[in-house]
Amino acid sequence: MKGDARPIGVFDSGMGGLTVLRALTVRLPHERFVYLGDTARLPYGTKSADTVKAYALQATRLLLAEGVKMVVVACNTASAVALKALAEALSPVPVIGVIEPGARASIAATRNNSIAVIATEGTVKGGAYARAIAALRGDVRIVQQPCQVFVALAEEGWADTPATLAAAEYYLGPLFAGPSPPDTLVLGCTHFPVLTGAIQEIVGSAVALVDSAETTADAVAEALAGNGLASQGDDSAPTRFFATDSPERFARVGEIFLGRPIDVATVELVDLRSL
Amino acid sequence: MKGDARPIGVFDSGMGGLTVLRALTVRLPHERFVYLGDTARLPYGTKSADTVKAYALQATRLLLAEGVKMVVVACNTASAVALKALAEALSPVPVIGVIEPGARASIAATRNNSIAVIATEGTVKGGAYARAIAALRGDVRIVQQPCQVFVALAEEGWADTPATLAAAEYYLGPLFAGPSPPDTLVLGCTHFPVLTGAIQEIVGSAVALVDSAETTADAVAEALAGNGLASQGDDSAPTRFFATDSPERFARVGEIFLGRPIDVATVELVDLRSL
Numbered sequence: 001m002k003g004d005a006r007p008i009g010v011f012d013s014g015m016g017g018l019t020v021l022r023a024l025t026v027r028l029p030h031e032r033f034v035y036l037g038d039t040a041r042l043p044y045g046t047k048s049a050d051t052v053k054a055y056a057l058q059a060t061r062l063l064l065a066e067g068v069k070m071v072v073v074a075c076n077t078a079s080a081v082a083l084k085a086l087a088e089a090l091s092p093v094p095v096i097g098v099i100e101p102g103a104r105a106s107i108a109a110t111r112n113n114s115i116a117v118i119a120t121e122g123t124v125k126g127g128a129y130a131r132a133i134a135a136l137r138g139d140v141r142i143v144q145q146p147c148q149v150f151v152a153l154a155e156e157g158w159a160d161t162p163a164t165l166a167a168a169e170y171y172l173g174p175l176f177a178g179p180s181p182p183d184t185l186v187l188g189c190t191h192f193p194v195l196t197g198a199i200q201e202i203v204g205s206a207v208a209l210v211d212s213a214e215t216t217a218d219a220v221a222e223a224l225a226g227n228g229l230a231s232q233g234d235d236s237a238p239t240r241f242f243a244t245d246s247p248e249r250f251a252r253v254g255e256i257f258l259g260r261p262i263d264v265a266t267v268e269l270v271d272l273r274s275l
Numbered sequence: 276m277k278g279d280a281r282p283i284g285v286f287d288s289g290m291g292g293l294t295v296l297r298a299l300t301v302r303l304p305h306e307r308f309v310y311l312g313d314t315a316r317l318p319y320g321t322k323s324a325d326t327v328k329a330y331a332l333q334a335t336r337l338l339l340a341e342g343v344k345m346v347v348v349a350c351n352t353a354s355a356v357a358l359k360a361l362a363e364a365l366s367p368v369p370v371i372g373v374i375e376p377g378a379r380a381s382i383a384a385t386r387n388n389s390i391a392v393i394a395t396e397g398t399v400k401g402g403a404y405a406r407a408i409a410a411l412r413g414d415v416r417i418v419q420q421p422c423q424v425f426v427a428l429a430e431e432g433w434a435d436t437p438a439t440l441a442a443a444e445y446y447l448g449p450l451f452a453g454p455s456p457p458d459t460l461v462l463g464c465t466h467f468p469v470l471t472g473a474i475q476e477i478v479g480s481a482v483a484l485v486d487s488a489e490t491t492a493d494a495v496a497e498a499l500a501g502n503g504l505a506s507q508g509d510d511s512a513p514t515r516f517f518a519t520d521s522p523e524r525f526a527r528v529g530e531i532f533l534g535r536p537i538d539v540a541t542v543e544l545v546d547l548r549s550l
Contacts, residue, residue, distance in 0.1 A: 039321075039322075040316075040322060040323075040326050041315070041316055042321075046314075046317075046430075046520075046524065047314075047315060047520050047521070048315075048520050048521040048524075051315050051520050051521075121524075148427060148430070148431055149424070149427045149428060149431050149433070149438065151427065152423060152424045152426065152427035152428075153424060153427075155321075155423070156423055156424050158424070158445075161441065161445060162441035162444070162445070163424065163438050163439075163441035163442040163445055164438075165441075166436065166437035166438035166440075166441045167438040169437070170433075170436060170437070170438060245321075245322050245323050245326050246322070246323040246326075249321065249323075249396075273548065
């Protein structure tokens with residue numbers, strides 16, 4: 001008995017979700033993964049909810065066709081606006097987003113009941129983090145700040161350049177300058193963990209940064225066990241990558257987020273438009 | 276006789292091309308314009324040539340259906356990789372890109388025969404500016420620099436924030452630090468004119484900035500006259516806008532590039548995927 005050896009599908013608008021894949025491969029060394037980045041249509045963060053929903057449905061159909069046993073939506077924007085539609089469309093395959101785990105982790109981290117959330121325009125506008133946190137605990141003060149430029153800075157790999165520090169100061173300085181600032185900051189976009197150094201420098205070392213990658217990996221582990229879907233094998237297969245645009249750029253920029261080189265030969269170009 | 280009263284179609288991946296539309300409306304006050312921003316699929320600058328070509332063909336089909344007499348490709352990336360395909364597909368409707376006019380203007384501006392070009396990754400990789408400049412004059416030294424973060428900074432309206440200055444220093448400082456630096460800098464992306472202040476501060480006031488918007492407007496005026504397509508009317512109609520995603524965001528961010536408010540009621544949401 002080797003359990004359920006089918007792969008887990010991980011989906012993102014681009015390469016940012018590779019921070020989640022990285023946490024998943026560490027947390028679940030016996031599982032196989034298929035990663036899809038919809039790079040021909042990224043970013044999702046500035047697009048409308050209807051557009052993101054349509055794109056996410058097409059993307060997850062490809063993962064289903066690859067025979068996945070579970071889908072992880074490793075994109076905050078898609079998790080924020082499309083999770084329910086995806087869960088309905090993919091049933092009975094379980095769908096896990098990054099918002100709920102991030103919200104849980106922020107509640108566990110805060111001591112002063114004041115949480116800041118930074119994300120893309122789309123995620124902030126949808127208010128999904130604020131709702132998820134409020135649903136878990138009603139008495140928490142939540143401030144949200146869209147940080148759209150962080151996406152481009154992360155894709156350029158500018159972890160702590162002067163430009164990144166200046167942008168972090170612009171976005172976050174005012175949020176943390178008051179007399180009782182938040183003690184917890186949710187990195188509500190999978191791109192942002194790349195900028196952790198600069199962000200921590202601006203908000204101060206006393207502020208807990210919540211990166212939903214780790215907590216999503218925990219949620220996936222729980223869901224696998226709860227649904228009897230865990231693999232018992234000890235022979236992990238290499239991750240397969242799909243991208244909707246240039247495999248070369250996926251491999252090059254993806255390395256920043258995955259934290260290890262990606263062989264461009266393992267990245268397959270796919271077209272989602274007919275799905 | 277009122278000449279040819281049909282509108283001119285202007286196409287961009289998003290809102291950056293509104294800097295070109297702005298120059299066109301000033302230069303050609305008697306013409307009517309239809310502007311299409313493919314905002315659901317922007318940016319084009321990080322996408323492959325084949326993907327950009329396919330998107331641009333779909334976009335221009337919508338303009339043809341609107342009865343335009345000419346198409347202006349107000350997007351450097353699409354001009355760089357798709358102009359020939361568009362000219363063939365749209366014939367006999369003339370198609371004007373932004374690369375050739377920008378190249379001409381840079382040749383006219385340089386005194387020391389050394390020109391720098393900044394653009395998106397896609398435009399730089401394609402090398403279209405370098406080819407166009409070299410074709411006009413063989414003895415010019417050309418350096419190219421992709422400035423991907425500038426796109427996000429411009430969309431955020433960060434004309435001269437510390438982050439913009441730091442990014443400009445990172446990208447441009449080394450290019451202009453040598454003993455005989457370029458005396459001319461081509462802003463090879465329609466987003467970049469928004470950042471002119473910060474860019475000029477870093478490169479110094481002696482460097483001529485070439486913004487292809489003005490020179491493209493001149494090229495369009497010439498092509499209208501040359502093809503007998505100019506309108507002789509003196510009653511200009513308001514510009515109609517089409518966007519493939521959120522009209523609200525198009526109007527809000529578009530204002531940064533057009534330099535005047537955009538009434539969201541004049542922005543129509545369209546779906547190009549079936550074209």
